[in-house]
Amino acid sequence: MGLEARLKSEGFITSTVDAVVAWARENSVWPMPMGISCCAIEMMASGDPRYDIARFGSEVMRFTPRQCDLMIVAGTVTYKMAHVVRKIYDQMPDPKWVIAMGACTSSGGMYRSYNVVQGIDQFLPVDIYLAGCPPRPDNLLNALMQIQNKIGKTKARDFQDKKLPDLTVL
């Protein structure tokens, strides 16, 4: 039964706080667009009317980490940039999630080089790895939906006592 039909017939609905909080969290995932290179173009494309990331409640790309829940690392991360990425991740409020967008970010990609980090999971707790070079916008939306599924399974106070991930800062 739909929400409106139920409201008409019974006049009220019941739910758990966990469900409501999870619902609110998963439908308002605000991304931090960490657009470092070409993947960022596809990330921008996912915000346009054709793909419309706003359908998932994530159109508010915030350029300050203080208001973000989701970090989309889009692009090749060099060792020099890794400090910046990690610092911005640290400055985001909990709870937070990370998408490693594209081959370079996930594994270094074609840059098997002395200056490129071979996968950002060396210094960030990655939730979703996104295949593609660069991934299509639909692929990014898919990753976002996966994140939403993941958030939907959490309870309201799951993140209260979560220890910070113990990862080496490069």
Place this chain on the structure above:
Amino acid sequence: MTSLLFKLTKCLFLDNFGIQNLSKSMIEQYIPVFLVLGFAVFFAVAVALSSGIFGPQRPTTEKLSTYESGMKPVGTTRERISVKYYLVAMFFIIFDLEVIFIYPWAVEFKRLFGEIGSPVFISMLIFLIVLELGYLYAYRKGGFKWD
């Protein structure tokens, strides 16, 4: 707008509560509006508080540090700008005003001079003299010495 809000609240609340016929009393008519206002305040407060209840607070020094696009924050917020800058600002205003006023004046000069005569020329001359006084001042202060 108000009537729309009223209708909306009527369908939302009153019909569900089985109240069909509204009383003629003014204050009673506005009860749904007060309901909506109360609900709005309650909702706003509840949402603001709930983030404090359900969201984890784990402040670290890193998290509380100033955001400078991921760089280490350098220097203070109250950066001082050299007083020399006022000379640049003066030059900007002088030339800006000159261009803004002289350009249309020059375009229409022939026609105006034919119609009115020398006052067209003299008034602009006075304007320029006033401007040039400022220019001279900035020049004497060393405004063109860049290093």
